[in-house]
Amino acid sequence: MGITVVEVSKKFGEFVALDDVSVAIPEGSLTALLGPSGSGKSTLLRVIAGLEEPDGGQVLLGDDDVTHQPARARGIGMVFQHYAAFKHMTVWENVAFGLKVRKRPKPEIEHRVHELLGLVQLEGLAKRFPAQLSGGQRQRMALARALAVDPEVLLLDEPFGALDARVRKELRAWLRRLHDEVHVTTIIVTHDQEEAMEVAGQIVVINHGRVEQVGTPRELYDSPANEFVMSFVGPVNKIGDTFVRPRDISLSPEPDGDGAEAMVERVVHLGFEVRAELVRDDGQHLLAQLTQDEAQALELEPGMIVYAKPSRHTVFTR
Amino acid sequence: MTAKYALRFGALGYLALLLLLPVGLVFYRTFEHGFHPAWAAVTSPQALHALWLTLIIAAIAVPLNTLFGVVLAIALVRHRFPGRGLLNAVVDLPLALSPVVVGLSLYLLYGTGGWLGGLAGHGIKILFALPGMILATIFVSLPFVVREVVPVLREIGTDQEQAAETLGAAPFTTFRRITLPAIRWAVCYGVVLTTARAIGEFGAVSIVSGRIEGKTETLPLYVQSQFEGFNTTGAFAACVVLALIALATVLAMRMFRPKEGAA
Numbered sequence: 001m002g003i004t005v006v007e008v009s010k011k012f013g014e015f016v017a018l019d020d021v022s023v024a025i026p027e028g029s030l031t032a033l034l035g036p037s038g039s040g041k042s043t044l045l046r047v048i049a050g051l052e053e054p055d056g057g058q059v060l061l062g063d064d065d066v067t068h069q070p071a072r073a074r075g076i077g078m079v080f081q082h083y084a085a086f087k088h089m090t091v092w093e094n095v096a097f098g099l100k101v102r103k104r105p106k107p108e109i110e111h112r113v114h115e116l117l118g119l120v121q122l123e124g125l126a127k128r129f130p131a132q133l134s135g136g137q138r139q140r141m142a143l144a145r146a147l148a149v150d151p152e153v154l155l156l157d158e159p160f161g162a163l164d165a166r167v168r169k170e171l172r173a174w175l176r177r178l179h180d181e182v183h184v185t186t187i188i189v190t191h192d193q194e195e196a197m198e199v200a201g202q203i204v205v206i207n208h209g210r211v212e213q214v215g216t217p218r219e220l221y222d223s224p225a226n227e228f229v230m231s232f233v234g235p236v237n238k239i240g241d242t243f244v245r246p247r248d249i250s251l252s253p254e255p256d257g258d259g260a261e262a263m264v265e266r267v268v269h270l271g272f273e274v275r276a277e278l279v280r281d282d283g284q285h286l287l288a289q290l291t292q293d294e295a296q297a298l299e300l301e302p303g304m305i306v307y308a309k310p311s312r313h314t315v316f317t318r
Numbered sequence: 319m320t321a322k323y324a325l326r327f328g329a330l331g332y333l334a335l336l337l338l339l340p341v342g343l344v345f346y347r348t349f350e351h352g353f354h355p356a357w358a359a360v361t362s363p364q365a366l367h368a369l370w371l372t373l374i375i376a377a378i379a380v381p382l383n384t385l386f387g388v389v390l391a392i393a394l395v396r397h398r399f400p401g402r403g404l405l406n407a408v409v410d411l412p413l414a415l416s417p418v419v420v421g422l423s424l425y426l427l428y429g430t431g432g433w434l435g436g437l438a439g440h441g442i443k444i445l446f447a448l449p450g451m452i453l454a455t456i457f458v459s460l461p462f463v464v465r466e467v468v469p470v471l472r473e474i475g476t477d478q479e480q481a482a483e484t485l486g487a488a489p490f491t492t493f494r495r496i497t498l499p500a501i502r503w504a505v506c507y508g509v510v511l512t513t514a515r516a517i518g519e520f521g522a523v524s525i526v527s528g529r530i531e532g533k534t535e536t537l538p539l540y541v542q543s544q545f546e547g548f549n550t551t552g553a554f555a556a557c558v559v560l561a562l563i564a565l566a567t568v569l570a571m572r573m574f575r576p577k578e579g580a581a
Contacts, residue, residue: 051480071483078484084477088499097495098485142481149485 001062001152001185002027003048008057010043010209017043018054019209025202027062030179030186032200036232037191040209042157045189049155050074061152074153077146077184081158083138085130091117091141092126098149116144119178136167143175147182156188160195172199193233197221205229227316237286241315246275246289248312253298259307262286267300276300278308341561348554359555364532368540369559375448375523375536376516379455383512387463388505392497394464395471409465412458420457421525424450428526446528451536454522459515463508470504471497506574514567518560 003025010018017040025031033041046052048059050071058067066074086094095116099109117123120140130138139159146154159175160168176199179186190196196203197217205212205220205228213225217233224230230243237244252259262278274295278286286308290300298306348356359365393399394406412420428434428444437444444450478500482492498505520538527534535543537560544553 049484051483071480072486072488074484076484078481080477080481082477084481086478086481086496097482097487101482101485101487101491101495145481145485155484 003153003185003187004058004060005044005048006058006060008044008047008054008059010040010047010052010054016209018047021057021206021209021211023204023211023214025185025187027185028183029202030176030188030200031202031204032196033187033189033204033206034193034196034232035191035206039191039206041189041191041206043209044206045155045157045187048153048187049076049078051078075149075151076153076155077149077151078155079139079142079146079157079159081161083130083135083142083162085138085142087130090127090129091122091133094130094141095144095148097145102149112148113144116148119147119181120144134167135163136171139163139171140174143178147184151184154184154186156186158189158191161190168195175199197233203233205232207232224314230314230316235287235289237310239284239286239310239313242310242313243315244310244313246287248310249286249288250309250311251276251288251290251294251298251300251306252309253306255307256309259309262306262308264300264302264304264306266302267295269295274300278306280308344554344557344561347550348558351551355551356555356558359549359552360559362552364535365537365540365552365556367532368535368537368556371448371451371535372517372537375452375455376513378452379459379516380509380512383456383460384463384505384509386460387508387512388467388501391464391467391471391501392493395468396476409461412460417454417458417519417521418525421454421522424454424457424522424526445526446530446534448534450526451523451534454526455516455519458519458522459512462511462515463505466504466508466511467501470501474500503574507571510567510571510574514564517563517567 003023005021005023005025008018008021009016019040021040021044023044033044035041043052047054050066050069050073054067058065060066061074061076071078086097089097092113095113096109099112104112113126114123117126120143122137122140122144125133125137130141133141143159156175160171163171172195175188188196188199197220201216202214203217203220204214207228213220213229215223220229220233224233227243230236231238235246237246237249255261260280260282262280264276265279266277268275268277269292272292274290274292276288276290276295278288280286288308290298300306360369390405390409394402394409425445426432428437428450430438434444442449444453474497478496479492482496483489487495518538519536520542523536524539524542527536527539529535529539529543531543537556541553541556541560544550544556
């Protein structure tokens with residue numbers, strides 16, 4: 001079921017969390033709401049969920065206006081950053097909760113919970129309590145719990161934010177596969193651009209309660225709508241009014257016309273990728289991204305003089 | 319090492335001298351002439367009536383304060399409304415106020431010439447009767463459940479309740495299935511404290527009851543009246559009953575206190 005948000009505003013006291021936000025989320029898509037903390041992305045998700053009532057505007061699920069419906073009537077599944085596990089219930093009881101509340105027949109509940117625990121790979125842990133699970137397992141349990149009620153819409157509020165980097169990466173890939181299997185319209189809130197790009201087919205960039213840009217990961221990276229999106233979706237060099245991605249700076253050991261002279265300050269090896277921090281003689285700092293092979297060919301090391309030239313740059317008109 | 323032992327024995331000695339010795343003496347004096355005189359004293363009709371009255375008052379005041387305490391705690395923690403700060407402060411009033419003041423204010427309110435003094439003329443007897451004693455007991459034992467439940471509600475936060483809501487649970491289902499299990503130990507602990515206070519209350523009940531022997535005398539009042547009448551065996555024996563109830567309460571409290579680190 002598609003989600004349409006029409007001119008939604010929300011204030012907390014004097015703080016404007018959402019300022020006239022309109023977004024369309026296509027049915028079956030996996031969309032990321034991306035923005036820095038305090039940008040309003042979580043508030044937007046909670047407005048869609050029905051946990052927060054907007055001051056103005058509309059929320060539509062499919063063709064139904066659900067703006068004034070309580071969360072329990074919206075047919076959504078939600079996963080919270082800190083799991084929100086029911087601590088006094090076992091994994092099994094957690095997953096079965098939504099079905100029991102809906103008074104589904106017992107055999108159906110048994111079958112469905114079993115199926116879901118298989119889907120999230122927690123079959124053997126059904127009798128454990130949440131306190132006996134790792135963070136990653138707890139979050140998979142929370143996902144199974146949300147999926148149990150066959151939601152029309154799955155809402156994930158920074159679901160991997162409290163997990164360590166390795167588990168986070170695993171769960172991202174897993175979520176992507178899960179979405180390919182289940183096809184439920186999914187929104188994931190994150191402040192991590194890498195996470196958004198890796199997982200989502202569509203990204204909505206939010207800042208100061210406004211939508212800055214909507215697009216595929218590629219569109220955002222290659223043709224950002226403004227300065228904020230440009231610098232938020234990836235590292236960037238700002239030279240006067242022009243913006244250059246670190247990978248768009250080419251380095252050569254000899255002067256080659258318009259390349260500016262710069263000294264290598266630091267070289268960071270990240271496996272395949274090498275980052276070089278440079279400083280031009282006019283004091284401008286630059287970050288360049290190279291492959292390992294390129295760095296080797298240049299024999300990059302601190303103190304060395306190179307010539308830096310942007311191969312591609314962006315200027316925003318204000 | 320020495321300092322550790324000094325601290326330990328210092329603390330134990332202090333408690334022994336100030337708490338255990340006086341209470342122990344009551345036990346000693348009660349049974350100094352054997353078990354039978356003490357048993358006879360606590361099974362006298364007047365003593366049994368006092369015990370019965372004390373238990374009835376607790377049986378009415380404690381459930382009411384528990385219900386009210388849970389509702390008030392949820393209101394204070396989960397809702398924002400005008401006067402919330404004031405309400406939060408007023409809840410603590412019975413802890414700060416001397417029970418004598420509570421008794422006197424009830425006396426003024428329901429006594430002859432008081433705002434609600436006219437009730438007596440309509441056959442509703444508050445003062446010098448059970449209703450007044452229950453009101454006084456509710457007043458003094460009101461804060462305990464609220465004060466136990468509020469911090470636990472704060473700590474568990476709203477995440478689980480919201481998750482239940484998104485899963486389709488109506489507000490009361492969420493309360494029964496999610497909130498109540500999470501606060502159950504705090505409620506039990508609050509009930510135990512409320513019971514202890516209700517059973518032991520002297521000052522406020524003393525004033526509103528009129529202390530009519532065999533009619534409006536609770537166990538603590540009975541102890542006082544026996545002591546004043548030089549029936550020390552009766553006074554001490556009743557004291558032992560009160561002390562045993564208190565002991566049972568403290569043990570119950572220890573049982574209900576959640577283990578460290580347990581969810």
